[in-house]
Amino acid sequence: MFRQVLTQQWVSLRSAVLVFVVISFAVPLLTVVYGGGLNAGDLARVAQWLDSSERIGLLIPGIALLLGVVFGLGVWAPDQVGKHVYSLALPVPRWRYALLRFGAGTVLLAAPVAALGLGSFVAAWAVTLPTGLHAYPAQLTFRFALASLVCFAMVFALASATKRVALWLLGGIGGVLLADLLLSAFGSDAEVTAKVITALVTFPGPLSILTGRWALFDV
Amino acid sequence: MTNAIETWDLCYRAGKTFELRDLALKVREGSIYGFLGPNGAGKTTTIKLLMGMLRPDSGQIGVLGGKVPRDMSRILAEVGYVPERPHLYPFLTVEQAINFHAAFFAGFDMPYAAELLDSFNLPREHRLSALSKGEMGKLHMLLVLAQRPRLLVLDEPTDGLDPVVRRDVLSALLDFCSQGSATVFISSHLVHELERICDWVGVLDRGRLVAELPMHAFKSGIKRIRVENPPSLIGDTPFVLVARETTTMDEIWVVRGWQPPMVQWFEGTGAHVKEIVDLDLEEGFVELLRAARVPAA
């Protein structure tokens, strides 16, 4: 059963998987290419090297977010087009069916994650680092895997919800924005939206994994 | 005799205008049950309730001995369902779609599916998006028949198909039924099509079940009788008076359950039967609906 769901999702999403594999493999290598290469003796270029590593590294959480959105929507899209009629007629409980879909999506996620890992290790191997600098291919890959998983899970959960839940969610977001507007109109500096965003992106918020340093090479 | 499908006081309301009221279906096991009704009568809604896709407002639903939705997984394992608007995954090939479907049904008969694939002349390697409507209809029938289900629930399976494809689909269905004791619950507004295959018929109109009876009784027992000098008051009758209409000279009575000796009842009242006309299924269906909407005086 899982194998068939995985096959079905692979057929549906293989183009997206391939695109993300290529991008994920390329980004770590950009650090080497963009930085112009670095040898152990290039002590004077360390600052430039670290700067480029950090800036290029910022692409990685963006890729994780995009990956989550594309896969999260993509795994449900075929069922949603048919209003879930086919899947609801299958003799599996909905919770199990959702788990099958999520599991298959997670397996597909592994491909871009592995590609990023491979690209990171290749980039780290290609460069001779001066003392004091280190490469973090494993850490970067692990962080990317977690970030992709969180983003995928978030969009997957949203895409699996009914229209009513989606409306509730939109209503909640609208409510927060409206509260901010009203509070500021009455002279309050509560900044509800900023606080909500801060809660989401700082530990232990769900999106805290996306923040922080994403440089492949660092001190 | 057990019932493959049974509902008790089933009620469901959708919006302000449509309502299923006190639906009491009984589909005997092993029968081919035709679920008739005009467009908008509630056939698809009823089927979705049976399949556990909609939640009823009240009442109970029993399918294959289990309760909906409590025993849904077990029920669905034995039910082959063709929805009104089928939607399989268009990016899969025919073969991939069969494999996907088979993975969920333990009793899926792959050799039978291959046999049907050949008889339906479906191309294995073609994507579903490249199939015609007729081919898609055949593929759906293939999938549910190869499941070897105890119950087939078909919601207008031949709607929009050309006559040749319809014939192929219905032939396969009959062939399947002849091999075992599967129950078929088939809905359609194409009365003449069901006339050939069904042995029971239920008529739904505006959310109410107006008739449920064996097909032979439905077909043979409905007559249009021209009555001269009809009685003004009618007591007990040996037949079911469906409708009564006054013309310039006579009355036209539509009756159900007619037997030839019943002419004597008219003679006993002083009336005279001038003409007895057999109604086909479609005419009988129309008269039933008319009577359901405007009760006989």
Added chain:
Amino acid sequence: MCSRWRALFAAALLVTPTALRGQGGAEERSRLRALLARADSLWALRVAEDSVTARGQRTARRAQLFPSGDVALALWGAVSSSEGDSMARAASAQLSEFGLVPGAFTRGVVVIQVNAADTAALRRNPAMGRRQPLLLDWVPGDPRGVEKVVYEITRAYARSLDSAASVWLPPGAGEPWSMDRGGERALRWLTESQTSAGSLCLAGDPAGCRRALGLEDAKNPLAARYTAGDIRHMLQEQRYGSARLQACFAGDDGSCLRFAEESRYAGLSPIPASEAVRTSVLRYVRATRGVDAVGRVFAGAPALMGARFARATGQGLDSLVLGWRAWVLSRGRPGRVRTPVGEALAALTFSGVLILLATRRTRWQ
């Protein structure tokens, strides 16, 4: 005891603007005596009020104004006394925790909030005694108030030392930097250093480390610690049009050095390592040799900085700088490059919760 308290209290009382603005010396002393008399009477009564008013002038809470052993603060009357007290205590605790500034020195200063006209009068007031006044630009509720006090006292301590120590000692050494932050700055300087001494230190050359940290004897610091190439690189943004500078850029190494010396170092620090890096050396000494070792670096007879460190730590200078280098390299990595366990668990937990939400048990569409 009583006279000391009176003197200290008088110093606090004298910060009120009304009292200090535009009054002559005799009047001032007269007013002070009156205030002290009032203060004594209140002390005798043990009045437990947050503030007392004498002649219309609000004063701070008397009983806890100058706790024994702590730094003294002279604050304007609008400031909450409890805030001032807590700030004074925190600053003293921090200074003693780091161990750099002796307690005796701390007790000998009064940190005064800046107000040009009244501060001058306060500094002239005999009630100040022999305390050293330190001016501080500070406003009520300043969240960095404690750090500013620590900074001023450390800076004053540096000025009190001999020239070698006063140049070397970073004023911010006692501030509550986290170990990681300080280590990260030092590591960044080490790895991104634009000077040859820094690069050599990074490469593991103890001589390079000594030069970069300014620990060796240097009659001419610029010549000893920078190469012409370093100076050329650091001056490349300057275009004064001076002939000597042009000669430097043209490749005359001697011109580079002479230009830097004549232009008062042209903005270059005599010590290549920044204050943050020098602070990390002190933190390394504190971590490996204890709090007392930090104090010993600057206490005692004046000497060159290298000798001071060797004396205070009991180890050779090369061993010290290489140990510091290894300490910085190992501790300086910013934590966020790694994925903390907490963040990983949070990510996994949220994923699990979201999947639970997605797998609702109902079958209804």
